[in-house]
Amino acid sequence: MLVPDKNYYDLNLKETVSDNHLLGLWRLMKGYHWLYLGAAALLAVATLARTGIALVIRRFVDDVILAGNYGSTLTMIIVIFIGLAFIQGVFTFLSGWLTSKTAESVTRRLRNFLFDHLQRLPYAYHSKSQTGDLISRATSDVDAVNRFFSEQAIGIGRILLLFIVNFAAILRLNTRLALYSVIAIPAIIGVSIYFFSKVSKAYEKYQEQEASLSSRLQENLTGIRVVKAFARQGHEQYKFDQENWEKFKLGKKLLSIHSLFWPVSDIICGIQMLSSFFIGALMALNGEISVGTYLAFTSMVIL
Incomplete structure (x- = not known):
């Protein structure tokens, strides 16, 4: 050993x-x-x-x-x-x-x-x-x-x-502004957990298919003389295309889940920010907070 x-x-x-x-x-x-x-x-x-x-x-x-x-x-x-x-x-x-x-x-x-x-x-x-x-x-x-x-x-x-x-x-x-600024957090956490489970499964399948495609390519390159000897180029190309197409579909599914998560989370966060800005502006107009406090609040919410 x-x-x-x-x-x-x-x-x-x-x-x-x-x-x-x-x-x-x-x-x-x-x-x-x-x-x-x-x-x-x-x-x-x-x-x-x-x-x-x-x-x-x-x-x-x-x-x-x-x-x-x-x-x-x-x-x-x-x-x-x-x-x-x-x-x-x-x-x-x-x-x-x-x-x-x-x-x-x-x-x-x-x-x-x-x-x-x-x-x-x-x-x-x-x-x-x-x-x-x-x-x-x-x-x-x-x-x-x-x-x-x-x-x-x-x-x-x-x-x-x-x-x-x-x-x-x-x-x-x-205190009121602080509470208004975190209302959407439960929704964001729920959406994140849901999409995380979906992405994990999709990524695992994509990785497995990538490994299968790499194996197919390696086998063809290693046995290229045998493939040519029996004139099986078309058959091997067809099998490779099948594997490659399957990888494309799984990759497309993975990217679709990713592309769906960001708009959903951005919409939730955007609604939360607009609501917070609106409530903060009303409080500033009513004299409950100063203009400087409102601007500081908006700066921290955007961060």
Whole structure:
């Protein structure tokens, strides 16, 4: 039995296997946990700065424009605004850099281990396995893990941070506005869960068909002399077209589900935003909130 070369990959991925997918991904990040948590912390600071900009706009409207105070207050607000914008930009960049570093490092570890593992599997395994399935696992699935760490996981964190920070800020501005701004959340969560289940099933079928198509192509290229010898080009082309057409249909279905989710969620969020803007405008006209508070509220809702 061959002994794994520890210089080739720094973690035995067999140790990361778990029935809980999130726990398995967390174990896969061994050695990069603090790096990823640091990216999340930097993103939190950037989110606070972004919300702070909206609150500065409130002060600018109420204490400068409406009050006609264009002296030291205006200078202070300009300095704070530029400072917060600088903090937001720098910390967002650093967060993205750490996230990308973590994602690429984990993906490199996964690729190295996968390649090494495939090299050590017995001939009996390779003789029974479809080459297309192995290609799909080594490319598409690894890329999916990379996207999870580089985009999806940190994206979920960003959304949660924006919601918590902005909701707390709006709650501090006006309780009624805060409650109006979250009415549509149950509907969004329900729609997301429904479409997630649909997308998961459609993606799984698409991946299986992609593996089948790759296997068909590999078999034809490997046995091309036999195919030509028996003049079976037309038959093999027909079978390949069948596999390719099936992949097209499954891909079309997957993209259709994606394209349906975004308009539905955008409509719900759009109705929520318009309703919030309308109610906030009425409150501002009735003197329940200031104009600056309304502008700060709209800025945070748009975020």
